[in-house]
Amino acid sequence: MKSIVIGVIGADVHAVGNKIIEYTLQNAGYNVVNIGVLSSQEDFINAAIETNAPLIMVSSLYGHGEIDCRGMRDKCIEAGIPHVLLYVGGNIVVGKQDFDEVKKRFYAMGFNRVYGPGTNIDTALSDIKEDLGE
Amino acid sequence: MKSIVIGVIGADVHAVGNKIIEYTLQNAGYNVVNIGVLSSQEDFINAAIETNAPLIMVSSLYGHGEIDCRGMRDKCIEAGIPHVLLYVGGNIVVGKQDFDEVKKRFYAMGFNRVYGPGTNIDTALSDIKEDLGE
């Protein structure tokens, strides 16, 4: 059973989506490591190292995602997991912005997949399967 | 007491505004000659001649105003009241259109004043006073 680390980054306390992502991924057969809300980049990375997880799914709902996610790929490299997959989703920037622009910004930060507002977790399941080679 | 002819032109049956215009103009001290809904250009002109009215206020609500009002100034000239004032108001064209454009079209047809959707009759009272020299 593959492990996936999930959590909500920064000073963000939106817990509902997080609980539903946990439930959905568990139902889909993954070992879900949920570090919950108010989590730092380090929390995510440590959890991934501890559980040998190939994928970290970062949620950011409250709008500070851009500030909170900066430098995360570098930290992964430093921590010795340079190839860990990084997904980000939720309401990751402040306000209604052109989402193609937003995607570019997050790709440039080293994220592998970037999901727009209200992307139901069910729709991301196929991406996960593909990326984890199933 | 000056006379004003009011009515609703063409195949238009919108009667509410017409009744309220009658009431308002009467309260403002005019002799209102109301020919009602479903009135032809001829009905308006005949009423103006009979009552020696210096002003005809045409209502058109239902959208066919443009077709219904064409040639009305010419008919006034033919009928010997070339200088009668012609106002038009209501929802005088089909749909939401640039109202400056619409005004131009009706001025070109010989109307003296053209009112946009929802112009409350109270707001036209000062124009009437001005035009009738009071």
Add this chain to the structure above:
Amino acid sequence: MELKNKKLTMEEFLEERKLVLASWPTGSDPLLDFSVSVPFLKSLPEHKNFAIKLQHAKGQGRTLIQPRAGVPVVSEHIKLLKYLEQSGADFVPSTIDSYTRQNRYMEAEKGIKESEILNRALLNGFPVVNHGVDKCRWVMESVNVPIQARHGTPDARLLAEIIHAAGWTSNEGGGISYNIPYAKHVPLETSIRHWQYCDRLVGFYEEQGIRINREPYGPLTGTIVPPCISNTVAICEALLAAEQGVKNITVGYGMGGNMTQDVAAIHTLLEQTDEYLHRFGYHDVVVTTVFHQWMGGFPKDEAQATALISLSSTTAAMSKATKMITKTTHESIGIPTMEANGEGIKASKFVVTLLQDQHYPASAKLELEKDQIKREVNCLMDAIYAVGEGDLAIGVCKAFQQGLIDVPFAPAKVNAGKILPARDNEGAIRILEFGNLAFTPDIKEFHREKIQARADQEHRPISFQLTVDDVYAVSTGHLVGRPQLKG
């Protein structure tokens, strides 16, 4: 021929039919032969049948959605209807232009031509008679939901022939409701007689096993109409239709604005229509209801207009009306664009779907409004039958002539135009001037007290000014036209 509420014999009907079909070239289309139209209608799939879809919704307690829409050019009209269907419309309409409504087909022809040349609509609807059966079939075949004609035509005989032969399985209107608010000089005798024909046509199709829905037009002038008046008209038209063999009737009501009164109006409309149909021996008619979103002057601001549309939808859903007719954010300006119309549907459908499992709870207050409406309707119906000496059609004509029933703000000369409505302190519609309305003294007293209480609260005498203020109120964001609102 003398008017009577009596089913037209097949001979009378067919005799008249010849004249009707001869009245405009499109009437001689062979697709109008019953030998063609009957099998064609029978071949239609159930999901295109208005009557069946409504009956189904009634069973489920759901509120279905229908917009208003119609443009002169056929291809544009089809594009429009498809878009509305995609936006979530459960039924699509074809709103007919005003020349056709007055049987002025020559002017309609001019309007079609000019609209094609100038590439913008110069008619305010779809000129169904000029287009004829084949074009109407094309329209019907282009959508996947049932289709209805909506108009305001005192003499809609040819129109009815054309639309039904084209597979449009519902027709809105009636001899009273498409005369009083929509005509000036047409005698009620004439319009009722002509609508007997329209109903008899539907009755004929029913005899062939084809379900067709008929919808008396509920809101009348759409302007502070007391529920008892519009409900009485709806019941009369339901009875007149049933006599001609109509079996699927949707009675309608236009939102008043006081939620309790509105719910009471929809409930009593259904209950009393059923009751009167049974009382007069029509036992196999399926009755459904339609709630019209606010029918009076709309606010200009689009956010406010959407709010009004949503509020209307809330009342419709809580009343459990079977169908709701929607408005758009462009209402106060002009015929809406396709997109504005679609947004009206989306907002409306969102609300009724969200509220589908809820209804306005039974309460003493609701009961009181229901009782009141029922007593008033019974009063008016009694008066109609009395002056008609038992004949409904004659009764209706005489009752209007004598002002025993009277519609506010109506353009028709046959309407007395003596009553004046106004709102009470909670915004319910009451009557301040009764004219000759056939009300008992206690009913009048009820209305007077309600209006007096409002006038007292506003420190002003009862007068037409209350009515005028109420006419403007909703478009300026209020329900009751209180004097302090001005300036």
Add this chain to the structure above:
Amino acid sequence: MELKNKKLTMEEFLEERKLVLASWPTGSDPLLDFSVSVPFLKSLPEHKNFAIKLQHAKGQGRTLIQPRAGVPVVSEHIKLLKYLEQSGADFVPSTIDSYTRQNRYMEAEKGIKESEILNRALLNGFPVVNHGVDKCRWVMESVNVPIQARHGTPDARLLAEIIHAAGWTSNEGGGISYNIPYAKHVPLETSIRHWQYCDRLVGFYEEQGIRINREPYGPLTGTIVPPCISNTVAICEALLAAEQGVKNITVGYGMGGNMTQDVAAIHTLLEQTDEYLHRFGYHDVVVTTVFHQWMGGFPKDEAQATALISLSSTTAAMSKATKMITKTTHESIGIPTMEANGEGIKASKFVVTLLQDQHYPASAKLELEKDQIKREVNCLMDAIYAVGEGDLAIGVCKAFQQGLIDVPFAPAKVNAGKILPARDNEGAIRILEFGNLAFTPDIKEFHREKIQARADQEHRPISFQLTVDDVYAVSTGHLVGRPQLKG
């Protein structure tokens, strides 16, 4: 220091105050001297006083409107608030950014700088502490309506000092409601103690004859919260505030979706808050209510979002809540633009104004829901006082610890997180898994029956899947998350 529900002495308060003001440079502003702030607050005109305006609205039975809004840069924030006032807001807010809420002022400083440089907001609100008293005064002076801070800050002591000294006459929050949904590791003892300080500050100003409003945050997680839970929290926070000398309290509730249950929740919230305040000897507190438009996930479509806003407004108006907090058409996407926020206000205000003379009628159904909520709330309050051995503050902490009271979907570790809510067949919020909730067996039985009936109708077993489906339902246009809705 040990936590107790006891008014802080003036010495205790002033002692603590020194530390609070020393915690960030803006705390040493001389405008924070009471010798400056008291006369300043006294000089404010009545129309800028939150408490007075609310009390007035309560007397008139009106529902006033307040949006949510806050951007990092002061000049932009002022522009925004002025626009909202012009759009019809009766009160304006200043929503505080998330770093400030966690007292992470360094990060907030970074956010302000970057927002100024990049010329786009990188913070999700107005960092009130970093800006300090003078900037906040400037904001207050730029508008003509009362102003309130809205946040979600477990330790809002410095924030409270700054806003009140700047003439902001209302503060949202409470030791429970700004902890459970907004924090992860903060002990309730700490947040309650810190909010005692905020309340004591208001109590101090009240002693000087200055009216200041306090608003416990009603909706909690905004996600299918059973009314008894949020009402109990609101009542506890009202009592805690009253003990510290607060005299003007607005208790809140977030729309559930079943209109009858929502109206019942607002009515009982007012009635029971009053009742408990009197029972515990606080006789001079003015209580008002605030209804939050739908607080869960919104639909993306803007027409649907406006419909949801309007539906929320209908319920608020019919319930006669004193205030309503609005949402916008951008809700599901991100912080709204000024224009989108203004449209939300216009739509909302249109509905409440139109319905101002109406209320949801008394009915057996409404009575049943009210009785049910009251019994549940009493049950929870009894348990809290019991474990607190008569002390409310201690009782709240222990009750949460033992799961006797429990909030669904909350991030806080001090919350048991064992209960699961789900809707019944009419969309009312019930509880399917009780955890250790302090309910009597008959109350549990009521919930079980309601949920069982829904599960039966949907032909599926009771499980967390019901809850999950209900979480998504409204954003997809439904209230009850029926399984057949999917695909």
